[in-house]
Amino acid sequence: MDPRFSPHNTHRESVGEFAKRDPNLKQMIKLPLPYRSPLLDRLKLLGPGVYSLTGGRQIGKTTVLKQWMAELLKSGTDAERICYLAGELIDDHHTLVRLITEQVTEWEGRGPGYLLVDEVTYIREWDKGVKFLADAGTLEDIVLMLSGSDSALIQEARMRFPGRRGASSIVDFHIGPLTFSEYVDLAKRIPTAGRHSLLGPKPSITESTRRLVDAEFLRYLAHGGFLRAINDMALSDSILPSTFATYGDWIRGDMLKRGKQEHYLREILAAIAGRYGTQVTWNALSRDLSIDHPATVADYVALLASMDAVFVQPALLEDKLTAAPRKARRVMFADPFIMHAVSSWLRPDPDPFRHRVEPMLRDPEWSGRIAEACAVTLVRRFYPTYYIKAEGEVDIAYIEGKRFQPIEVKWTQQLRPKELKQIARYRNGKIWSRSWSTDETGGIPVEPLPLALYRLGGASRLPG
Structure with missing residues (x-):
């Protein structure tokens, strides 16, 4: 794995220490009112497909993704089969394709994998990369979650790869402030x-x-x-x-x-x-x-x-x-x-x-x-x-x-x-x-x- 992403993938070094070492989870557990989103109950049921998670800035999307990772680990998912990529560290769709292809190649033949690309709209022409990967069959056994703060931009891009989303009844998720x-x-x-x-x-x-x-x-x-x-x-x-x-x-x-x-x-x-x-x-x-x-x-x-x-x-x-x-x-x-x-x-x-x-x-x-x-x-x-x-x-x-x-x-x-x-x-x-x-x-x-x-x-x- 590219070392730039290591701080967000400490579960690969120690599953037991993940909550204490992850930058988002360790901040959350210090709070007087830590929150578990009910959305997590829906995410844990997802099968292979391309999904989106949208919501405004500072709403907790990244923390929800990290909580999802923690719950996958708790349910027995192999730590090596969960990968978090920070979109702000990825320049364009070429880099995105390379990173995902390398990760999927490493997982090949070992069952479903979970790829979480956070703030995907930072990546230039990210939708071209996702469409290419879906058309090539690279995502066949992958749960790919794409998060972003601009719901309209993601919705528009999603229209460019219809029929490539997977079999789940709900593929697009949105979180807002607490009611x-x-x-x-x-x-x-x-x-x-x-x-x-x-x-x-x-x-x-x-x-x-x-x-x-x-x-x-x-x-x-x-x-x-x-x-x-x-x-x-x-x-x-x-x-x-x-x-x-x-x-x-x-x-x-x-x-x-x-x-x-x-x-x-x-x-x-x-x-x-x-x-x-x-x-x-x-x-x-x-x-x-x-x-x-x-x-x-x-x-x-x-x-x-x-x-x-x-x-x-x-x-x-x-x-x-x-x-x-x-x-x-x-x-x-x-x-x-x-x-x-x-x-x-x-x-x-x-x-x-x-x-x-x-x-x-x-x-x-x-x-x-x-x-x-x-x-x-x-x-x-x-x-x-x-x-x-x-x-x-x-x-x-x-x-x-x-x-x-x-x-x-x-x-x-x-x-x-x-x-x-x-x-x-x-x-x-x-x-x-x-x-x-x-x-x-x-x-x-x-x-x-x-x-x-x-x-x-x-x-x-x-x-x-």
Whole structure:
């Protein structure tokens, strides 16, 4: 093996010492809240084929790959038949083909092998290399996992080798930040009985559990689902400046690598933050910026979306259950932590958490905007998600089956009837609010926002 890859393949020297010597795993086991992704249960079932793992920067893709390696070893897979390659160390597809061919030749006739190529998009024309290897039969007995942070780029490249992916029913995997429920179950600040009660009838939830879940949601509005920020707060009730800086640097670096201009990026990110939660058009944004053409704005935002940095929420065509192409969109950051990290990058501060994040979350208007965006971006993890633009506006309209479910998010204790006129038009409308004391208003069911988000997408699970 090329010695450059040795630090990430220490299992070949000692299986028993792998977790202690691997650079990612040894950092993970030191954390107060180490996390095992449920995705690992699906990865261990994979047979030979070409697979992809996508997700935003700093989300833990590399750690998941290393955990997968550790679990393969634990299940009895020969250490010599697992190989991790760091994409940033591979120049082009010629080098990729050579490295994989050499490894597969070494494995020949000895059963399936596992090849993990991390951040494959660093490799120039990597897809040509994978297609060549697949066509040549080199990957016939190989589980090849390709990871990357640009989901659109990988999706586009995958189309160049259809029919060469393998027999597994699912070949493309995606990981995101922890959902609110995943965070709560990981942190275990709420006792097990309390977390069980959150999945039952609302009257069975005690006052102490209600206070705890509210407190956890306020923490989530600061650190989001990013494990590094979650662990920072678990250690010190703060998020380190370096944690914010690392994410900001990654966004900047990835955009520059794709030929984008830093000053345009700054303008667009500042515009997204400044118009948070409001309707925008690319034409209106471009008029307010130094960028001449709205297509340039759209291009930058699309790239940020493909990197899981932002979510573009279209308006809903209610009769067709599809996006309304001519209506304004809403653009928001894909996780609360990203909002804070981008703000810190745009306006550097020696202590962003104390000087920016905490004041922002104490401000009723800004905390409301962040809570609403948090709800939208969590719902879209489970359902196609739009908003309704009619006489009034409804924050969320997600598609479930053959109908849409409209939800108005009001991160306030008081609900004003004049703000609920549009949601009141829908028989199945709901309100997610800050209050635990209101069950309905004007005939519209009301649910506490933290409770709704905890139950989202997993009401049948039993927290441990």
